[in-house]
Amino acid sequence: MGKDLLQSAYTRSKIVLQKTSRGGKIRIGLLILALILPFLPFITDYILHIAILVLLYMILALGLNIVPGFNGLLDLGYVGFYGIGAYTSGLLTYHFGLSFWVIIPLAFINGAIWGILLGAPTLRLTGDYFAIVTFGFSELVVLFLTNEIWLTRGPLGLPGIDVVSIDLTLFGGPKWEFIGELPYYYLAIVMVLVTVFVMYRIQDSRLGRAWFAIRDDEVAAVSCGINLLVYKVIAFAISAAFGAVGGSFFARWVTFLSPDMFKFWESFLILCMIVLGGMGNIWGVMIGAVVLVSLSEVLREILPLLGMPVNVRFLAFGLIMVLMMRYRPAGMMPIAAVAAQMRAGRVKRKKVKPAVGMKK
């Protein structure tokens, strides 16, 4: 009986596998690789830590991608929402001991509210002016976190945030605390999968199309009846919400927060991931996160050996950006249309959306 069941499951999965496209097979393969990664022989806790960092930045980059990638607006203040999310989660845990599973939806709503608060008045601004406002906002968040010592303990940081736990004592079950990197790794994978799922669904919907319309041509978009401000604010709010969710995870994972974790550099790094990977392309953005986080860690090891300070790695990021802009302005995995134009060998420089400072 059991053998029959196994047999039928095997044949069924074989049929499913035959039906999936090549792209689908690659995806399934990558997912399986990600799931068994911690059990591979050469994986140490350190590497697992980096892997979680990669996953966290995937969530952040996918969230940010909505604004520059889907809407063509430059956002330099994304880390502000990340910081708000992290500190809100940290403080709620610290003072009220709220469960992570309660905090995640709260963080999403909280991020969205802040996104609306910042976006509604400022998204009327065009191009560079909007970028400057967002930049100012992220600096404001850092200043607030540093100076409002009564709330955030300022530069001393916020230590001793509880780890994530699954508490089933209410139903007479056990309580299981997340200790070590392994549970966080799987939690992060689940969060990335949810994020990717949401992004794919949005991409192929009325909302996503409205965003793409705004990105490609604002005047034509309004002529199709799209209210620019409303849709930009929705984009900004959802983007901020994912930032805040990423922040909540970060707070409960490292269990320590300090204001200088949310400096402008983080925004820049996340933006680099998007530009490097291919703006507006979900896969590209994720690959951008893998490349830049790994590179950052490798450089952290190598640079001291060469007698250079660790922060020289930002120079390397800058160099990569310059080279990308020169040779592949649409990123490693450009959105379909640009890729098609490139294949046809008639890519017009004008047509490829310049990565930064897009709309004048």
Add this chain to the structure above:
Amino acid sequence: MTPILEIKKLFKSFGGLEALKDINFNIDRDEIIGLIGPNGAGKTTLFNCVAGIEKPTDGEIIFKNSDRSISIGGKKPETITALGIARTFQNIRLFDNLTVLDNVKIGRHCRTKSTFFGAVARNKFQRSEEKAITETAHQFLEFVGLKDRGEEIASSMPYGDQRRLEIARALATEPHLLMLDEPAAGMNPQESRDLMALIRRIRDKGITILLIEHDMKVVMGVCERVVVINHGEWLTEGEPQDVQKDPKVIEAYLGTGAADAA
């Protein structure tokens, strides 16, 4: 005939430049009306005022539809589209990075509702709406003669097809009045003839058409009435054949003395 659009004492100035001065005319329901005039006469400015892209300095634009008359001067463009006025652009404005089908689907935006939660949850309402959007988009593509080309990237299509796509996108908003800004620009004679046939078919669906055009063959061939403006002022209006012979019009296009020579 009841007018669908009344333009009354319309003024528009950009700083010191008066682009439109005291424009008055009506557009009747179900007619194909041409708006002509030399370069810089203010035709596109007039379009932009009606479409809500520019705010008129003074005057009224009244849109009459199903017993309601609404003053649309100064209203937002998305509101005007939702009321039932669609347009195309002089220099084609497509969503270049999207497929042909998606371009038309975006035209359905103002007639549909789902947002974030629908997109993520894909509930019953969203799915049926999405299905309807796709079906209607295909219908409009077929109507303009772009059947089975939905998967192409908009910017990779030939020029004439891009014009057609822009018209399909405008039609997808279900307009009562369609404004076409130089649709025949850059078209060869065959494409122009196809375009004229398309314009007539659109009118037969009960859509009024306002047309800016420089190609006189198209204007003469398809318009039932022509309004001429020059230097931002109303010059004359009437049947195409009469307007073409009008000395004032010839003078506006060719300069003083040309009328005598002709």
